[in-house]
């Protein structure tokens with residue numbers, strides 16, 4: 001079995017130890033604080049002595065947390081449909097401080113949808129979201145749409161059309177849906193829409209369920 005097939009089967013077999021919402025809450029609160037820390041580190045103008053003290057304090061905290069570690073990022077069954085979620089996902093993971101995190105929901109028509117706001121932590125051009133960050137989010141929701149269709153796969157192609165800049169600091173909407181399936185291949189479309197209702201990015205992806 002190749003790495004790709006094993007990875008897909010690992011994801012959908014739910015072979016990770018799943019945490020309950022109660023178990024997740026304190027660790028998610030810690031991740032929230034780390035998100036605030038990341039933002040503060042970027043913007044702070046405190047003097048050098050304070051920066052050095054802060055670095056030492058963070059290093060001590062990291063050492064403390066590493067005294068008990070899991071082998072893999074944990075998963076949980078959350079939400080109304082009880083879908084398995086990767087808590088360490090860089091897009092949706094509530095335990096991952098680099099994730100916004102975005103709450104992606106599956107609608108009755110099988111499409112997936114999320115409303116979210118990105119801070120300037122995700123900035124590319126001044127005042128706008130980094131195009132690679134948008135691609136990450138779109139890849140994830142396209143993959144979630146393929147999975148919601150019962151036809152998950154690895155991203156084989158991802159085509160993006162950046163129609164206009166995507167602003168940060170304002171509410172954005174991302175939606176994706178599966179449009180076609182042929183054997184192991186599934187195609188999905190997605191958009192990100194700004195607060196003025198205009199689409200900023202259109203995306204299409206093809207997912208392949210690995211042969212081996």
Ligand SMILES: CCCCCCCCCCCCCCCC(=O)SCCNC(=O)CCNC(=O)[C@H](O)C(C)(C)COP(=O)(O)OP(=O)(O)OC[C@H]1O[C@@H](n2cnc3c(N)ncnc32)[C@H](O)[C@@H]1OP(=O)(O)O
Nearest residue numbers: 004075084085086139140143144147154155156208210211
């Ligand atoms: C606990 C957590 C639970 C979470 C639960 C919910 C999950 C829900 C949300 C998750 C959402 C995540 C979304 C992110 C998803 C990634 O980030 S995936 C990571 C990025 N992608 C990769 O790393 C893929 C790397 N590539 C590969 O692994 C392999 O090349 C692939 C794509 C699996 C294909 O391998 P293969 O099965 O050996 O394919 P193969 O038999 O050679 O070819 C089959 C056919 O596809 C065509 N093909 C193959 N590759 C390509 C390609 N790249 N382009 C075009 N055509 C291709 C071939 O030409 C062939 O065509 P036909 O001859 O049939 O016409």
